[in-house]
Each structure stands twice: as C-alpha cells, then as structure tokens.
Amino acid sequence: MRDISMHILDISGNSVRAKASLVEVSVVEKTKEDTLVLKVKDDGCGMDEATIKNALDPFFTSRKTRKVGLGIPLLQQNAQLSDGRLIIKSEPGQGTELEAVFVRSHIDRPPLGDLPGTISLMASGNPAVEFIYKHVLDKEEYVFDTREVKSILEGVEITEPGVVKFLKQMIEENLIDIGVEL
Amino acid sequence: MTKVKTLDDLKKMRNELQSKLTLREKSDHPEKMVQIKVSMATCGIASGAKETMNYLIEELDNRAVDAVVTQTGCMGYCHSEPTIEVHVPGTEPVVYGHVDTKKAEEIITKHIIGGELVDGVIPVSYTTPNEDENEK
Numbered sequence: 001m002r003d004i005s006m007h008i009l010d011i012s013g014n015s016v017r018a019k020a021s022l023v024e025v026s027v028v029e030k031t032k033e034d035t036l037v038l039k040v041k042d043d044g045c046g047m048d049e050a051t052i053k054n055a056l057d058p059f060f061t062s063r064k065t066r067k068v069g070l071g072i073p074l075l076q077q078n079a080q081l082s083d084g085r086l087i088i089k090s091e092p093g094q095g096t097e098l099e100a101v102f103v104r105s106h107i108d109r110p111p112l113g114d115l116p117g118t119i120s121l122m123a124s125g126n127p128a129v130e131f132i133y134k135h136v137l138d139k140e141e142y143v144f145d146t147r148e149v150k151s152i153l154e155g156v157e158i159t160e161p162g163v164v165k166f167l168k169q170m171i172e173e174n175l176i177d178i179g180v181e182l
Numbered sequence: 183m184t185k186v187k188t189l190d191d192l193k194k195m196r197n198e199l200q201s202k203l204t205l206r207e208k209s210d211h212p213e214k215m216v217q218i219k220v221s222m223a224t225c226g227i228a229s230g231a232k233e234t235m236n237y238l239i240e241e242l243d244n245r246a247v248d249a250v251v252t253q254t255g256c257m258g259y260c261h262s263e264p265t266i267e268v269h270v271p272g273t274e275p276v277v278y279g280h281v282d283t284k285k286a287e288e289i290i291t292k293h294i295i296g297g298e299l300v301d302g303v304i305p306v307s308y309t310t311p312n313e314d315e316n317e318k
Contacts, residue, residue, distance in 0.1 A: 001228060010227050017255055065258030071224040114232075121235060125222065125253030152193050155200075159250050161243035162199050163192075170187040177186045 001074050003113025004038060009122060010071045011040045011098060016126050018044025018096065025119075026134040027112070029104060029180075035084075036104040038075075043095040052088050075100050082106035112182060116172035119144060124164045127157065133171075140178035144171055216242075216249040216294055217269040223256035229263035230282065237283040238266070241290055249294070259304055270294060277304040 001007050008025055015023040020042035028037045047055065054060040056076060061069030076086040083103040090096035102109045119133045123146045133144040149167065150158060157163070175182060220226070220235040235251060242249045259265045262279025268289060269275040278289060279302055292300050 001224075006227050006232075009222065009232065010224050013223055013253070013255065016253075063256060065256050066225075066260055069224075074224065117236065118232065121232060121253075124239075125220070125235065125251070127252065148189060149192065152189055153196055156196050156203060157250075159252065160199060160203070161239050162195065164239055166187070166192060166195055170189075170192065173186040 001078065001110070003110045004036075005113030005115045005118040007038065007075045007078070007100070007110075008040070008115075009118050011075060012122055012131070014071060015040060015042035015044050015096070016129055018042060018046070020044035020095065020129060022130045022132070024132045024134070026136070027115075028134075028136040029138070031104065031138055034104045036102040036109065038100045038102070039097065041095065041097040046092045046094045046096055047088075047090040048092050052090055055088060056086075072098070078102075078108075078110050082109040084109075112180070115175060115180075115182060116168045119171050120164050120167040123149070123167065124159045127159055135175055135178070135180060137179055142171075142174045142178050144174075214248075214271050216247060216271065218249060218251045219254040219267040219269075220251065221255065221257050221259070221263065221265045221267075222253040225256055225260035226263045226265065231264035233283060234264045234266065234281050234286055237286050238290075241287065242294075245290065245295070247290070247294060259308075262304060265304065268293060270297075277306075278302050279304045 001010065004027070012023050012025060022043050024041040026039045055072050058068055058070050058073040061067065063069070072086070079086045079100045079102055083106055084101040087099045088096065119131070123131050131146045135142050146158065153163065172182065218238055220231050220238070222231050222235070235253070239251050242251070254267070257265055257277065259277070259279055264281050265277055265279050266281050267275050267277050270293070276293070276299065278285065278300070281289065285302060288300050292298050
C-alpha cells in the first residue's frame, strides 16, 4: 500500500464485508500536535476479543478464498514505521472502530494519495452501503455523506459515470479549499 | 479562483442526467445491463485495481455501453490480480486475470462489444490451493 487513500479503500472493504450499512471514515490532521489520525468506524457485525487479536496477525483471515489477510497488518506496519500505532475497538454486534495514528511530519508517513478518486470509487463501487468521509485539517473540515448525495440524486444511480466523475471533482475541490495537500 | 463544487451543483447535474437517462431506462432493466465486478481486496488494490476500475467506468461511458461497475472482495485469484468478472446479459459470467488498462480496453472491444472471449480467462474449474482445508 503506497498511500493512505489505498488503506482507506482496503480497510473500508472489511467493513463492507462485515455487512455494515454505514461506514464512517475520517482523516484528522493536526499540525500543532503533529498527528494524522485515520479512523474507520462501521456498524457491521463486530468482532470478539480473540478475533481482534487475530486481525493483527497477517496469517489470519475470516475469508475462505485464501489463507492470508494483510490489510490490517500492512496499515499497522505503516503506522508503526512513522512512530504511530493502530488500535481496534470492537464488540460482537456493536460494529468496529479502527484507528491508525501517524506522526504527520514523519519521513515515513505515507502520503494521502488520491483521496477524491478513492472516496468516489468507494461510494459508487458499493451502492448499497452508505459512506461518510470527514477530513479535518486543524480548524477546517469537509464532510462528504453519500446519504445526502443519494437524496439529491433521487433515483439516478450513484454508479452513473457522470455522477462518479462529479463526486470526484467535488471532493477534490473541497479538500483543496480547506487546505489539504493532495 | 473558481467556485468550489457543492451539492447544489450536483442537483443541477442530476436534472440534466435524468432527462438523458429516462430515455434508455424505460427500455432497459438492470439485469439487461453489462455487469462488471472488480475484485478489490488488499491483493487487488495493491496490484492497481483502482486504476482498472476507473478506466472501465470512463471507457464504457465514452463508448456509450450500458454497464454497472461495482466492487467485490477477493475471489481467491490473488496471483492474477487485478481480476474482474464480466457478466454480459444472456451469457455466463467470465473472470479475467491481470486486467490492467490495456487488457481492460481489449475486453471492452472484443468481449463486451464484439462478443468473443479474450486471452486471460480464469476457468470456472480453477481451485485455489488447499481449498478443501479452507472450507472447514
């Protein structure tokens, strides 16, 4: 995984597979504290304590199609490489909250990557799931909510190419507007 | 500086799109559309599935092919990522491996529009190593 946007795409896939109906993703950048925190919260099936421990093990996966599960371990590695950490909070039936903390100015902190492309693709690629993406940079913030988008679209599918393109541009312009370095 | 796009702009665009769409939606049902699933788990993402998916959405739109492109999880073909499943109405779904943008172009031209199979199909009978043990 080369950048944070790829991790978002990857980790939110876990939420979708856990049958979440709402996935809340946030990136909070604080220049004073020098932190960048990525949070992915879902209302999916959740995990018990033993499964949470296993989730950090690259040789554990809940799938049947292959034997390894690298999504969370790779994110943990990237967080730890930049003097950060990864925390998972979850309870069966209560959803899961995953938090990756990075030192923002650390030389090994992955770049944000193509956030607009990723968020718009995530929303259109999983039309049955709702996503909220929140980006905070110090005092500025931008929130993208697919529930709002879908209520405006009124029957026009979020998978329509024109819509996907528009959402990408909208997210990009708004992120740049609040000063995010894309 | 140009104005930043907002949800209001989306509303305007929606109305334009709607008039274009009503024409074809009345005659078409979702099951008659080409359905493409892009495998997007860790293995797919790391191999560039995002670029493939972006390309498919744009190129199918450029060629005015009615298609829905969505994401799916890992299909167990991590060795051949990015993989996509192409389902043309009235035919069996076909899984292709190693689909970069070049391959995707070929699949659109020859398979989806031309109706012939392209190199790189992963056969239905393919099983992942130790699949039986995984099932337990």
